Each structure stands twice: as C-alpha cells, then as structure tokens.
Amino acid sequence: MRAEIAYALRHTTRYRYATPVDLSAHLAHLTPRPLPTQHVASCDLEIEPQPSWLETGEDAFGNEVRWFFLETPHAACNVTLHARLSVAAPRVPPATQTPPWTDIVTAAAAAGPGGAEAGPFLFESPLVEPAAEARDYAARSFSDRRPILEALLDLNARIHRDFAFRPGVTTVNTPVRQVLAQRAGVCQDFTHLMIAGLRALGLPARYVSGYIRSQGDANFVGADQSHAWVGCWLGPQFGWLDLDPTNGMVVADEHVVLGWGRDYGDVSPLRGVLLGGGAHELDVGVSLVPV
Amino acid sequence: MQTLSLQQAARDELIDESGRLRPVWRRLLGTLLGLGTATLRERTAQLDRALAEEGPASLSPVAGGAWRCDPIPLLLEPQEFAALEAGLGQRASLLSAVLEDAYGAGRLVDGGVLPPALLFAGGRYLFPCRGAPGAGLLFYAADLLRRPDGQWCVVADHTAAPAGLARALLNRRLMARVLPELFRSLDVAPLSPFFERFAASLAALGPAESPLPALLTHGHADPNWFEHMLLSQELGCTLVQPGDLTVRQGKLWLKTLRGLQPVDGLLRMVQGTAIDPLECPGAATRGVPGLLTAMRAGRVWVANGPGVGLAEAPALPAFLPLLCRHLRGETLALPDAETLWLGDADARARVAATPASYAVREDAARALPPASYAPGVGPGETLEPLPVRLRMFLIRDRAGWHALPGGLARVESGPSAGMAKDVWVRLEEPEDIAGSHPPPVPSPAVRRTVGDLPSRTADDFYWFGRYLERLEHAARLSRALLGRLSRASLLPHDLAEMTALSACLVDAGVLSPELASQAGPAVLGELLTGALAREGGAMAAAKRDVQHLADALRDRLSGEMHAMIVQGVRALDASRAALLLRPDPGVRPGLASLGAHVGRVIAFCAGVSGYAAENMVRGGGRLFLDLGRRIERAQGTAAALARLFAGAPGDAALGLALELCDSTITYRTRYRGLPQTGPVLDLVLADEGNPRSLGFQLAAAASLLEGLEAEELARLLNGTLASVREMAARADAGGLWAVRAEAARISDAVTRRYFSLLPVTWTGTQR
Secondary structure, eight states: OOOEEEEEEEEEEEEEEEEEEEEEEEEEOOSOOOBTTEEEEEEEEEEESOOSEEEEEEOTTSOEEEEEEEOSOEEEEEEEEEEEEEEEOOOOOOGGGSOBHHHHHHHHHSSSTTHHHHGGGSSOBTTBOOOHHHHHHHHTTOOTTOBHHHHHHHHHHHHHHHOEEOTTSOOTTOOHHHHHHHTEEOHHHHHHHHHHHHHHTTOOEEEEEEEEOSSSSSOOTTTTSOEEEEEEEOOTTTOEEEEETTTTEEOOSSEEEEEEESSHHHHOSEEEEEEEOOOEEEEEEEEEEEO | OHHHHHHHHSTBTTBOTTSOBOHHHHHHHHHHHHHOHHHHHHHHHHHHHHHHHHSGGGSOGGGTOOOOEEEEEEEEOHHHHHHHHHHHHHHHHHHHHHHHHHTTTOHHHHTTSSOTHHHHTTSOOOGGGTTOOTTOOOEEEEEEEEOTTSOEEEEEEEOSSOOOHHHHHHHHHHHHHHOHHHHHHSOBOOSHHHHHHHHHHHHTTSOSSOOOEEEEOOGGGSTTHHHHHHHHHHHTOEEEOGGGEEEETTEEEEEETTEEEEOOEEEEOSOGGGSOTTTOTTSOSOSOTTHHHHHHTTSSEEESOGGGGGGGOTTGGGGHHHHHHHHHSSOOSSOBSEEEETTSHHHHHHHHHSGGGOEEETTEEEEOOOOEEEEEEOTTSSEEEEEEEEEEEEEEETTEEEEOSSOEEEEOSSTTTTOEEEEEEBOSSGGGGTOSOOOOOOOOOOOOSTTTSBHHHHHHHHHHHHHHHHHHHHHHHHHHHHHHHTOSSOOHHHHHHHHHHHHHHHHTTSSOHHHHTTOOHHHHHHHHHHHHHSTTSHHHHHHHHHHHHHHHTTTTSOHHHHHHHHHHHHHHHHHHHHHHOOSSTTSOOOHHHHHHHHHHHHHHHHHHHHHHHHHSOSSTHHHHHHHHHHHHHHHHHHHHHHHHTSSSOOHHHHHHHHHHTTOHHHHHHHHOSSOOHHHHHIIIIIOTTSTTSHHHHHHHHHHHHHHTTOHHHHHHHHHHHHHHHHHHHHTOOTTHHHHHHHHHHHHHHHIIIIIOOOOEEEEOOOO
C-alpha cells in the first residue's frame, strides 16, 4: 500500500451577463474521475440558479458529464465543485525497460487489443491539427528505437525548458504552430504541442484536464486554476502514463484528474451556449489543498 | 439504321455481355423510334421547360443550378432490380452493424478486424454519439457502375444525408406528363409505395398516436433545399431549420406563433456534426443546443443517426468482404470498385506501381471501372450512347431494407455530364402493381393556420412584406426625382423639390449621403442612374432581398405565386440589363428608359401585393406579410414627409407630399385648388380612408396586431395614430421623426415577441 495524499478541491465558476439570458445550455466536465490511483470520497456540484433540466452521463472517453439547462431569464450563473479525494502516485516503470518507441507506433496502428482504447488519441482532432513543425520538434527526442519512456521524458523536459509560461499570449484556438514560434503559452498550449508532436510520430496521446495542488514544497506552475497535461501510451504492457510538460514532471500524487479527451475541446471543464444575453464576464477560482 | 448504330455504340445497358439486345429495351426502343426524331426533340425541350419551372431553377441560381432530365429512362429488368435490392440491403445491414460496433462495443478494432484509422482518422467519427448512435441508419443510398463484365459494382455509399431521392421523384412525375407513350409501352413499377413506406417507418419511430416528424434542413442556403421541400411534402414532415427548434425540459419543440409545439423526431438532412453546437465545438454555430442530450435521453429520435457519416469513410469498402464474413457469415453479394487502404504497405506498393489506375482520396485508392453506356438524347439532340452512373435509395423498416424501384441515373462525363435519367424497373406481372402493401400511414391531424406557423416562417413573411415595400418606396421616390430631372428648364421650386427628394432617397438607402448632399441636377442624374441601372446598385440589391425571401418561403407560397414572383424578378433583371445594353458604352441610358424601368418595378410590387391580397389565405403568413408592409410604409412615409416639411411647408413641399402619397387626384377632386397646408396634412397624415396616408398604415398595423392578440402593441400604435391625427389637426408636421422612431420600436417589439431568433453566444471557461 503506497502513501496517499488526501485533498480538498474547490472550483468555482461565476458568469455575469450584461443583459439577462433567456435560455442557456451547459456541458460540464467537472467531476473528478475515479481511478486506481485516485479515490473520490465525495463530490458535489452546486448549480445556481436551479437548472430546469439536468442530465448526468458518460462521454465517449468514459468521463462523467453533466448537461444542464437554464430555461428562465437569468443574469448570472454560478457553478461550484466541492470534492474530497485521495491520490496515490502511479507505478512508473524504469524508463530503460520500456519498449522501443517504434514498437509502440506499430502496436497503436494495428487492429487488435487496445486499438479501440488508443485509437481515438492517435489522429488529428479539432484543436490539434497536424503540424510538421511540432513533429520536427518532437522528433529530436525520438532517436531510433529509443525506449519510449526515455524519449517521452526527454521531450517533456525540453518543452519545460524551451517554453515560457506566459498567460494572455494565446487563446483556446491558438494553433500549435504559433505556440512553437513564440516559445510561450500556458499549460493547454504546451499540452496541445506535445500531443501534436507525439501523434505526428504515430504515438497515441491524450489531453488530461485537472488541477495541480495549491500549496506544497514545490512552487507549481498552473496552480489555483484549471490545469492540463499529457497522457502517453507506453503500449499494451505498461498502459498510460501522465506527463506534465508545464512543470517538466511525471504526474504523481500532486495532480487531480477530472478527465481526458483528444484535446481541450473534449473535456473543457464548463462550456455553454447562451440565447440572448450578449456580453458576459467570467470569474473563476480553484483551490486544491491537502487536508 | 439508327437502331443498328445504337446497338453498336451503346454497349452494356442496351446489349448484354453476349451481344444480345437486353429484352427490357425492345419495346421501349420500338416506341421511341415510332415517336420520331422531331417529336423526341420537342419532348426533350418540354422536359427542360418543366424542370426550369418546377425544379430548383425556379429558385435563385444559388439554390443548386439547373436540373436536366433525359427523356430516355434507364431500364432495369425485374430480376436485376431484385438482385440489386438484395445486395444493397445486405450492404446497408452490414454498414449498420459496423456503425453499431464502432459507436458501441468496439469489438471490430479490438478483435483485429478493423484498423483504428478506419474509424478515427478523417474526422468522421462523432465522439458525442459513442454509446448513443440515435436511430442509426434508416435511409441509405449507393452509387453504382456497371462493370465491363456486366456486374454492377458499388462506387459510393451515402449515409450522412443522402441526396437525390426527391429529384428522382420529380423526374418521374415530369416524365409521366411529357412522355405518356413510353409508359404505355412497359409496365413500370410505381414509386409512391416506397414513399409511403418511408413515411410509415419514420412514424414508427415516434409515439404511436400522433407522430410529429420534421425534416431538418439549413434552408435555402443548402444546395439541396429544393429536394428538402419536395421530400418534406412527400413524407408529411414539417420542414424546419435549426433556428425553428428549441430543447426545453429535455424535449424538442418547434417555435410557432402559438407557442412551443412538440416534435418527436427529425429526418436529418444536415451534417450530423452540425446539429448541436453544445457538443460539436469547432463546428458551425448552427444546430439546436441540447438536441444530442435529448436524443441520448431517448426523448427525440434523429434519423439517420448523427454519427452514421462514418460509413462514408473512403477506405471502408476495402474491408467490407472481410467484415461481411465476420459479422454476417456471408459473402458480400455486390462487389465494390477495387479499393485499397493505404495504411497497408502492400497496398501502397501496388498503387505506387501503377499510380495512373487509381484515384487517391484520403487514405484510400480506388480504381473505378469505366461507366456503362445507355442510350439518351445527347448534346446533338439525337439518340447517343451516354455513360451512366446509377444511384439507388433504400429505407429500413421492421421487415428489413427496401429499395426504391427506380432511382437516379446520371450522365457520368462528357458534355451532358450531370444530366439525370429516370430509372424504370419493369414489372414482371401486372399484378405486381399492387406490390407488397406498406403499412398504413396514420392520417394527419387537422391543422389550423396562424398558431402553427413556425416563428421563422412568420419572420420571413414579415421581412418579405418589409422588403417589398422598401423596394416600392425606393421606386416611387426615384420616379418622382426622374420626373423633375427630365424637365426642360428647372425653376427654383423644382430645385427645392429635387433637394428634398434626394434627401428622401438618401433615407431610403438609394443614394449615398456623401455624394447626394451637394450634387447639382446633372450629378444627381448620374448618381440615380447608377443606383437604378447597375447590378451593384441599390435597386438591384433591394430586389435581391425580395427574391431571397421568396425562395426561403418557397414551401409556403403557392406554386403560382412563387412563379409569378420569379418571373417578375427575371423580367426586372432583363429590364435593368437592357438599360446598360447600348451600342456605345459611353452613352448613358436615357431618363425616359430609366423611368420606364422604375415603372416596371412599381408594377411588380403592386402585382405581388395584389396577388397576395387576392389569393393568400387570411391569417398566418399573409398577416405577417401585411404587417411588414404597413410598418415599413409607416416608417418610409413618415421619413419622407418629415423631409418635405423640414422647412415651412411651401407649395412645392405640399404638391410633392401629395404626389408621393399618390393623392394628387383625390386632393384635386376634393378641394379644387392649390394645395393648402391643413387639407394636405389631413389627407397624407390623418385620413384613414387614404391607403397611402400615414394614419392608414398605423391603423391597419394596429388592427393586424389585435388579430394576433398583441393588444399592448396595438395600443402603442393607436397612441401614435392619435398623435398623428393631432399633428394634422394643428397643421403642424413637426414630430414625424418621432413617429418613425416609434414605428421602428414597435417593429423591434414584434420581432422579439414573435420571432425570437435570438443570437447565440458561446461561453468557454478560463484558460
């Protein structure tokens, strides 16, 4: 039994609308995903005003989704996630003992066990378009038959070293190409960049949405807000391992996973469509503290 | 002689592999030759005319281009059709099973039958549908070519939103009208049982007692809009656009004037990726937020299911023989054109060896056989062998898959490429006409008019009325200015009137404010010529607005009324083009010919209004058309009179006010003298018996709003009417701008209340 860290998580989102919205539809990926390394003790999503209709279900990637609809005019909408959970570090295989990365490429492309699991993360997706620049950048870590984890750790460290964390220089739709050119962005950008590079090499890579702890010994980049990192496939034997290029680290027990998808668009914590209303203001607060 | 040359040239369809005339053609050819070349030529022209008048060419050119139909059908023997129906039915079942697995258990990939790229590369896999594929595949079409060995092979699958079915139906109807002799020479399987079965299978997806299916389209912006209209009529579906629908309390509703009406399912004729903006990020904002949630919750059906476009993946045919054995334990009955998946190294090597034999699309290489030839009327207006591709349509009901006994054949290449051919299936025995009876369709519920009108349709009628009036107003102002420009010598009061009129024309958007404000008569003439005669001029633009709305309302206007508008618009286009057609480009169109053109515009507007008044059912669309006209005319008249009476109302302004309000003669008969301020203001402002007075517009609009039970809006208008009466009584025209602003406010209120096509905004989360 490995050590677990217990956390209290709070994520608040407040929308204020310039004029009342007649009807709004929202999709929330705001439930921490139960995992072998992540035990969710309690989880509560408060929505204000009371939705006229709320559906809970699973998305294509097995994440829990809440759809909610506000059907009377409202000038504001508040969504708060409260959760208690405990996280354990995953077992990380020795990098040198992982298979050559080219074997992983072959395994991912072939029909066969695991194909349905890795397949969705192998190709371009709406926010991760193929970019030759991303491929070239990633390829420098992937010398011939290098063990997959060794190559991944090298790429993860390079992104951490080469790119500056600078909020405000990118948006949700900033292409990977531009992030590469300006060598700066935020965690979503580094995640999309690394995913683009890996997929261009034929390696499955998924976008993981979640949080990193607010307090601790290290000073993490991306705390007190939504965070993102990369899920990498080490082949049928070792499965998936998460790497955080923003902090240049292997994800252990200081991250909390909400869910994963092909890119940000599949698992953005909260998005919506408003009818009427017009301009809106957004106010977000996150805290993830050990208890 | 002609028969012989045909036999030699038109191999395949006419002649079988062993060189014999296919028996099905024998009688038809006899009848055709009996008709003679001249008659055939005349019938071809008749078919072209009928399609121009009743096909999509009757809409503006953006809506899909001209359709042509060859008078010679493509013939299929009953046995051949039966084999095609069985083969395509097997294929549709197979594709359904593949889709079910792809959106469900994923065994085909995990079990090593399908490489993941077949599903996940290419962007066709709709992730929000994983685990919930909707109604799956219900309506399917396939394109076929006959190979040189006589065997039909599939060259394209259409699952996303198959097109062409309504076109096949229209072709058949027009063929029956234009070439009745041909039908007498053969017993041809009728098409209507297929449509009845289609309607019944849609009805069976909803609640038994009152099925309310709708056909979802993007409207007249869609290249297949015309087909969507025909199909909705044939299947008894309400024709809806995403903006007409809303999801409330987890159910799907149609926004109508009476409120929300339930819809229990959608025949989807738009891309599956664009039906719910909440779940398809990156796709267009079109769609109905929450539709997929309602579908997953089982509260609305969508057919075809949104994700079924996946079956159009170009490399999939390479795996179908294997999939068919694996999933069904059968051999694939109908072969595909040779297809290779380029993810496979051997396939890449084969294509690299003979690249000219393959057409590469995405990750697939295809070798299409040459098309077979069938006799048809070619560009030389004689019988010629034309290369043909056949599209067949199938629908699924509880009993299985059923093919339309017919289809849409098209000329594959050459000068007649794209021309359609009707497809005839010969009936084996006359009693086949009864055929297998489709299940009975429940008779539609009785419908009333106003309340059931979709809000978007009401909105379109309202703006149709407004644009029509805007066009007429611009034409009337132009006519008044042209009359003064053509006077031999200009007196000071002519110049004053021209200044006032040019200001009115600026308000009406005909002239641009920068140029018109300082222009003298000569320059004004130039500016007005440009606005009236050029293709990019204000008059042509106003006419286009009217035309677009008439197209959008095509399914709501009688064929006769729509034809009248289309012909009127064409005549105006021709009249405008003629203004610029002069031997010497330096010579501008004369004022007289401009005047004649403007007269035609006014006559067109009057004709449409008159037709609506005489022929449209009161209430419903007509009510909104009238309301639009009244509100627009109130605004236009108020603005024009405000300009004229901007200074002290002199003689010139009074005369012009009477002219613009078409009241000169009335005034003369009533008062027999020079215009005086009091009587003129009474006639153009307050007199509710004068259909061009401001008061008449306000009173008429108020009574229309009362008919819509919008009492508070009617009260507002009556208040404005009272202030206009007061202005007339005081003989003081100040305050007309306020009247115009009030009319605009009421128009906004009408829009908010009835149409509620609210703008869509997106919210993301923080980054």
